[in-house]
Structures are given as structure tokens and as C-alpha cells.
Amino acid sequence: xxxxxxxxxxxxxxxxxxxxxxxxxxxxxxxxxxxxxxxxxxxxxxxxxxxxxxxxxxxxxxxxxxxxxxxxxxxxxxxxxxxxxxxxxxxxxxxxxxxxxxxxxxxxxxxxxxxxxxxxxxxxxxxxxxxxxxxxxxxxxxxxxxxxxxxxxxxxxxxxxxxxxxxxxxxxxxxxxxxxxxxxxxxxx
Amino acid sequence: xxxxxxxxxxxxxxxxxxxxxxxxxxxxxxxxxxxxxxxxxxxxxxxxxxxxxxxxxxxxxxxxxxxxxxxxxxxxxxxxxxxxxxxxxxxxxxxxxxxxxxxxxxxxxxxxxxxxxxxxxxxxxxxxxxxxxxxxxxxxxxxxxxxxxxxxxxxxxxxxxxxxxxxxxxxxxxxxxxxxxxxxxxxxxxxxxxxxxxxxxxxxxxxxxxxxxxxxxxx
Numbered sequence: 001x002x003x004x005x006x007x008x009x010x011x012x013x014x015x016x017x018x019x020x021x022x023x024x025x026x027x028x029x030x031x032x033x034x035x036x037x038x039x040x041x042x043x044x045x046x047x048x049x050x051x052x053x054x055x056x057x058x059x060x061x062x063x064x065x066x067x068x069x070x071x072x073x074x075x076x077x078x079x080x081x082x083x084x085x086x087x088x089x090x091x092x093x094x095x096x097x098x099x100x101x102x103x104x105x106x107x108x109x110x111x112x113x114x115x116x117x118x119x120x121x122x123x124x125x126x127x128x129x130x131x132x133x134x135x136x137x138x139x140x141x142x143x144x145x146x147x148x149x150x151x152x153x154x155x156x157x158x159x160x161x162x163x164x165x166x167x168x169x170x171x172x173x174x175x176x177x178x179x180x181x182x183x184x185x186x187x188x189x
Numbered sequence: 190x191x192x193x194x195x196x197x198x199x200x201x202x203x204x205x206x207x208x209x210x211x212x213x214x215x216x217x218x219x220x221x222x223x224x225x226x227x228x229x230x231x232x233x234x235x236x237x238x239x240x241x242x243x244x245x246x247x248x249x250x251x252x253x254x255x256x257x258x259x260x261x262x263x264x265x266x267x268x269x270x271x272x273x274x275x276x277x278x279x280x281x282x283x284x285x286x287x288x289x290x291x292x293x294x295x296x297x298x299x300x301x302x303x304x305x306x307x308x309x310x311x312x313x314x315x316x317x318x319x320x321x322x323x324x325x326x327x328x329x330x331x332x333x334x335x336x337x338x339x340x341x342x343x344x345x346x347x348x349x350x351x352x353x354x355x356x357x358x359x360x361x362x363x364x365x366x367x368x369x370x371x372x373x374x375x376x377x378x379x380x381x382x383x384x385x386x387x388x389x390x391x392x393x394x395x396x397x398x399x400x401x402x403x404x405x406x407x408x
Contacts, residue, residue, distance in 0.1 A: 072403075
């Protein structure tokens with residue numbers, strides 16, 4: 001079975017400085033993979049690479065069957081990205097933001113609002129500023145959800161909200177990585 | 190890119206920058222009122238000499254271009270991180286995103302330029318519509334060039350901003366100093382060359398902005 005994310009010695013360099021050293025791993029459908037990174041920059045860079053937001057400078061990275069360097073739009077339809085920073089929006093602002101995201105992904109606004117409502121029910125108990133980014137990232141039904149340094153305390157909620165969506169998270173320590181991928185064997189980057 | 194996505198993107202950006210746009214319009218109104226010149230609108234636009242042309246065009250071109258450059262620069266990443274993140278993760282090509290994002294400073298600077306012209310009109314000394322069109326073309330071209338600075342940093346950013354200023358100077362020179370040298374009075378060579386220059390510069394600036402957005406490195 002073809003993995004949803006295939007990373008082969010993919011590295012990321014910015015202004016001559018290595019941000020992400022070459023990494024190699026796969027993420028299959030419905031699988032949870034957590035990667036432990038050496039620092040915040042590496043964690044952010046790896047998450048952005050895997051969500052097709054940053055281009056690999058060497059190696060190969062495929063999301064589905066697509067290369068983000070060639071077909072970024074297809075990749076962005078498959079992968080959702082949750083940044084490390086919270087999203088400080090009020091409830092009214094969230095509804096406007098959902099309409100905005102629904103327009104960008106060409107989703108019916110009524111369906112988008114209903115879907116977000118359902119996701120927020122699954123994320124109940126989580127602080128709104130952390131629940132909203134996860135809900136809006138899951139709005140277009142991505143096949144892969146990439147989380148940049150999520151808090152370990154949110155793991156149960158995130159896994160419940162993600163459902164059958166494959167999940168890749170980057171972390172700075174093994175204990176928080178283990179919260180997102182209990183069977184953490186080859187996770188060390 | 191669907192029309193709905195384009196509208197959503199532009200509305201979100203205009204809403205996020207509403208204070209900057211209101212400030213630009215208010216400033217344009219004040220400057221439009223106080224800008225001193227005493228040339229009546231009945232002066233034949235195509236037969237106007239260099240002095241009249243420069244008085245008509247210096248204010249709207251340089252002031253409104255400055256506004257356009259400032260509004261373009263605030264479109265850069267960092268001011269509204271959740272909009273930046275949504276735009277970059279949306280399934281849109283760089284050129285599509287560039288067109289949508291370029292519409293925001295275009296609309297805002299056009300609005301400010303109209304407010305400026307209306308303020309001048311109320312004082313009874315508005316430049317003729319032909320010359321206002323020249324000013325608008327200059328404002329749009331310099332704003333589109335300045336947009337490229339938002340995806341650059343350091344020296345490249347400073348050079349791009351300087352280039353945007355240079356575009357407005359070139360447009361001014363073409364509009365003011367070319368026509369009086371025409372073989373026949375009213376040839377409008379200056380008008381045509383300025384409009385053509387701004388159209389070419391604007392086209393390539395927008396194209397380059399799309400390329401830069403596609404290559405943009407958010408890390």
C-alpha cells in the first residue's frame with residue numbers, strides 16, 4: 001500500500017544553514033507518527049516540509065503521489081497543517097474564519113460550519129485557542145494532518161478529532177512524542 | 190481559483206487592513222484639501238505646458254504612490270499570521286495568490302487616490318480626468334512593484350522599495366516632460382507613453398510577485 005507521506009533523505013537548508021538534517025520515514029493511511037527533533041526550528045521546518053509549505057532542498061518527499069516542488073496544490077489538498085502557535089479568535093471570529101477557509105478550499109459554508117461544530121465537540125475540554133487551529137485544519141478532510149510541536153496534554157483530543165486521518169507530529173522530547181504515537185519505535189530524527 | 194476564494198481572500202485582507210486603509214484615505218483627504226495650486230480645471234489638458242502639468246501631477250502621483258507603497262508593504266507576512274498561514278496552506282498556485290493579494294493594495298490605493306481627487310474637486314482645483322488617470326496608473330504600477338518587497342528581505346527589499354519610488358518618478362517625467370516636445374500640440378505622446386510604461390511595469394511586477402510567492406520560504 002502506498003504511504004500517504006514518503007520521506008527519503010529529505011533535508012531543508014535555509015541561507016546555507018541546515019535546518020532539517022536528512023530524514024527518512026513513511027506515514028501510511030490512519031497511521032500516527034511522531035518525530036522527535038533537536039530544536040524548535042527543526043521541528044517547524046520538518047512539519048512545514050511535510051505539509052508542503054516549505055520545499056525540501058535535497059532528497060525526496062512525496063505526499064500521496066505528488067511532489068510538493070512540482071504539484072504543491074495537489075499536496076496541499078491532501079495535507080493539513082497545525083502551527084505551534086495558538087489561534088486567538090472569539091467564537092464570532094471563528095465562524096467568519098471558517099467561512100473564509102471554506103471559500104479557499106471551495107467547501108460549502110453550511111457544511112463547513114457543521115463540520116467545525118462537530119470537530120469542536122470532539123475537542124471539548126481543550127482551550128479554544130488550541131482547539132480552533134485543529135478544527136480548521138481538519139475542515140477540508142485532509143488525508144494527513146501535520147502538527148508542529150503539539151502539547152502532550154492535548155493528545156487524546158487531537159487523536160479523537162483526527163479520526164482515521166493519518167497524523168504526523170513533531171516534538172522536542174520523547175515523552176510528548178509518545179503521547180501522540182504510543183508505539184514510538186523509530187521516531188528519533 | 191474560484192471567484193468565491195478570490196472574494197474571500199480580498200475581503201479578509203481588506204478587513205484586516207481596514208485601519209491602515211482608513212488612515213490612508215483620511216491623509217489623502219487632508220493633503221488633497223491643502224495641496225496648493227491655482228490652476229482651473231478648464232485649462233486644456235493636452236495643451237497644458239510643463240509647469241501646469243507638473244502642478245497637476247506632482248501631488249497625486251508622488252503622494253498617492255507613497256500611500257500605495259505603504260499599503261503594499263503592510264501586506265507582508267507577520268502582521269496577520271493566521272491569514273498568512275491560511276493563504277500559504279490553501280490549494281492555490283503562487284500566481285493565483287499573487288493576483289488576489291495584489292488586489293488589496295490596488296483597491297486601497299485607488300480608494301485613497303479617489304479621495305484625494307475628490308478633496309481637490311471640492312476645493313475647485315481638481316486635475317482633469319486625463320491627468321487623474323495618469324496618476325492612477327502611476328499609483329498602481331508603483332504599488333505592484335512595492336508588493337515584491339514584501340517577499341524579500343535586507344538589501345533586496347530596500348532596492349525593491351527604491352525601484353517602486355523610481356517607477357513613480359519615471360511615470361511623472363514621461364507624463365510631464367514628453368508631450369511639450371511633440372511635433373503637434375495635443376499629440377498626447379506623454380499620456381500614451383506614461384500609460385504604456387505603467388502597464389508594462391505593472392504586468393511584470395505582478396508576474397514577478399507570483400513567482401516570488403511560489404518560491405517564498407516561510408521557514
